[in-house]
Every structure is written in structure tokens, then in C-alpha cells.
Amino acid sequence: MRDTGQVTTSTDTSVEVLTTELRRRGERVTTARLAVAEVLAGTEEHLSAEQIALRAEELRPGIHRATVYRALDALGELGLVTHVHLGKAGTTYHLAGELAQEHQEHLHVRCTECGAVLDVDGKTLDPVRRKLQRDLGFRLDPEHVALLGICQDCSAS
Amino acid sequence: MRDTGQVTTSTDTSVEVLTTELRRRGERVTTARLAVAEVLAGTEEHLSAEQIALRAEELRPGIHRATVYRALDALGELGLVTHVHLGKAGTTYHLAGELAQEHQEHLHVRCTECGAVLDVDGKTLDPVRRKLQRDLGFRLDPEHVALLGICQDCSAS
DNA sequence: CTGCTTGCAAAGTGTTTGCAGGCCC
DNA sequence: GGGCCTGCAAACACTTTGCAAGCAG
Numbered sequence A, B: 001m002r003d004t005g006q007v008t009t010s011t012d013t014s015v016e017v018l019t020t021e022l023r024r025r026g027e028r029v030t031t032a033r034l035a036v037a038e039v040l041a042g043t044e045e046h047l048s049a050e051q052i053a054l055r056a057e058e059l060r061p062g063i064h065r066a067t068v069y070r071a072l073d074a075l076g077e078l079g080l081v082t083h084v085h086l087g088k089a090g091t092t093y094h095l096a097g098e099l100a101q102e103h104q105e106h107l108h109v110r111c112t113e114c115g116a117v118l119d120v121d122g123k124t125l126d127p128v129r130r131k132l133q134r135d136l137g138f139r140l141d142p143e144h145v146a147l148l149g150i151c152q153d154c155s156a157s
Numbered sequence C: 001c002t003g004c005t006t007g008c009a010a011a012g013t014g015t016t017t018g019c020a021g022g023c024c025c
Numbered sequence D: 001g002g003g004c005c006t007g008c009a010a011a012c013a014c015t016t017t018g019c020a021a022g023c024a025g
Helices: A010-024 A031-041 A049-059 A065-077 A122-136 A152-156 B010-024 B031-041 B049-059 B065-077 B122-136 B152-156
Strands: A081-085 A091-095 A106-111 A117-121 A147-150 B081-085 B091-095 B106-111 B117-121 B147-150
Touching: A010 A031, A031 A049, A031 A065, A031 A091, A049 A065, A049 A091, A065 A081, A106 A122, A117 A122, A117 B122, A122 B117, A122 B122, A122 B147, A147 B122, B010 B031, B031 B049, B031 B065, B031 B091, B049 B065, B049 B091, B065 B081, B106 B122, B117 B122
Parallel strands: A106 A147, B106 B147
Antiparallel strands: A081 A091, A106 A117, B081 B091, B106 B117
16 A cells, blocks of 8 residues: 555644644644654554654654654653553553544553553453552553563463 | 571571472572572562662672573573563562462552552452453463552642 | 583663754744 | 754663583482
């Protein structure tokens, strides 16, 4: 499949919203930040900082890895970008809920055997969240870490 | 409080069981592995590899960091030692369930604001575990990662 | 003795930081 | 034009690995 660039994609929309949001908060809209935003808006995958840097480099050559980290950090502070810790497998980033178009809220579950990452209904941890809130006053962020275990295929073998 | 060394502590028991288990499986019982085991048996804290290395060095000077990693890995393979991923805060190790004396099964919850780690009843994720098993055939390891969120104190401020 | 384990040093990852110059607003 | 952001390089924290010597069984 080839992107003809002829249609207004949801990618454009996300980046537009993000731009507006940056301006509204007095933050600077820079080439590097836009590139990172475009990369994130242009995929449904879970990307590592490294992968984002590579793709950003394709969009706008010359963007440095350190800048990508700083951009992700800045956008994270503003709540526009979120990350998920995958245990030993590192960290992945994606646009925050409101900005992500195709995706609905979900959490991640990773197989420690084969590395596969599965998506699970975002409400799966709601009862746990309520329990922690009630018992400890702890406000759980259900999507911040991937749960670990063994997937069906790996259990079988 | 001072350890007079006059009583048989649960630490001794844990190390003893671990030793037996190693022998039973044809694995070698070495100074380094014993030191690591003693460190883990001697505390209820969650220790990083670095901390374990430091304490092991006190017990038996000359134990190298790399050896600690290898020992933790070996004991982990055998199911005698477990680790918990704390997100950005790294990884901590402890004796596996049967060997840990004082502790009962529990999961960890970490505040991303202040870093505090709270213990939660190990059965908290049981419903989730059953759901994942049923829906996806995924066997959840509830204690392998710490859940993240904001603790009561940090919510208040 | 046989070969698994260790110590050491070095190389890998993944991420952060100090600094000088550049670009956004 | 002022100051935030970037590129670069170096530093960092954490973990892994190749190798020769050492010790467990």
C-alpha cells in the first residue's frame, strides 16, 4: 500500500491538535517535536524511543536521538504522549488517549517467553483500581505498565 | 539491634533449603551463590542487583558484580529467586515464594511521583488472572511487575 | 580431573546532561 | 532579541560477554 498524500489523514488531525495544544500552553512548536508527533500519529504500533528516532530521522533528517528523548519527555509532561514500561523489553511511547484516533483505551500484556504483546480491554483493571483507591488511597494508572506472563502459544509448547 | 549469631535464624533455614535444592538439581553450590542467597534471605526489603552486590561484598569480599548478575540469573532459572520490574525505577530481586519466610505473597505498587513501593495482597489480581486465562489463554504472573500510579500522599499535595 | 563458575575488563544498551549555537515567538 | 530547543559529544547507569584461571563435584 502506498500513501499518495492526497487525503487528509487522521495523522494530520492528531498533529494539528497537538500543535494547537502546544501553542495554547506557550510551548514551542519545533521541527523535532512535530517529527516525533507525526511518527507517533502515523502508526498504531508501540514504538521504542530508538524506533521513533529512526523514523523521525527519515521524515526530517538531522534529528538527534537526544532530542527525541527530550521531545518525548516534554510531550509527556504535557500529557500529550504516554509511555508503557514493558519490563525487561524496555519502554514504548504513543500519543495520549484523546489524540490517538484509531485506538481505544487498552492495556498491554506481554509474554516473557516470546515477547508478544497483546492488547486487553482498558477496563480490565478497573476493579483493582477501585480497590487500591479505596484501601490505600492509591490512584492506579492501569496502562503505565504491561502485565507479564506466558501466552497461549508458549504455554502449549 | 545486634545479631549475636547465637540462634538459628530463618535466614539459615532459607539458605539451607536453597543449598539442598541446588544440589538436588546437580547445580553447584558456590561461595558467590551462597552470599547472594544469604543477602536475600537476610532482608525483607526489595533489593536491586547493585545493592545485593554491595552486601554480598561485605559478607564475602571479592565477589564481583557480574557474578552477582550471573548468580541471580542462575537462581532465577531454577525458580529460587524472583525479580520485580519497577518501571523506570529498575529491577529488584527476592527469594521465591516457598523460600521467603517472613513474607507472604504480595504484589507491588509503586508511586511514580515519590517512588514509594507499597505491598498489596497477592490475590488482588486473581480475577484479572482468571479473565486473561479464560479470554486469551494467557497465564498471568501477577508479581512480575509493579503496578504504577500516585500514592495518597502525592495525590494530596 | 572435567568443566561449570568466577573475576576482570571491556563492550553493550538505553538514557541523560553540559555546552555552544540556532530558531521560535 | 531573548530564551527555549537542538545537535553534538560525553557521561551515565545498568547489564552482558569473552577469556583465562579457579574451584566444586
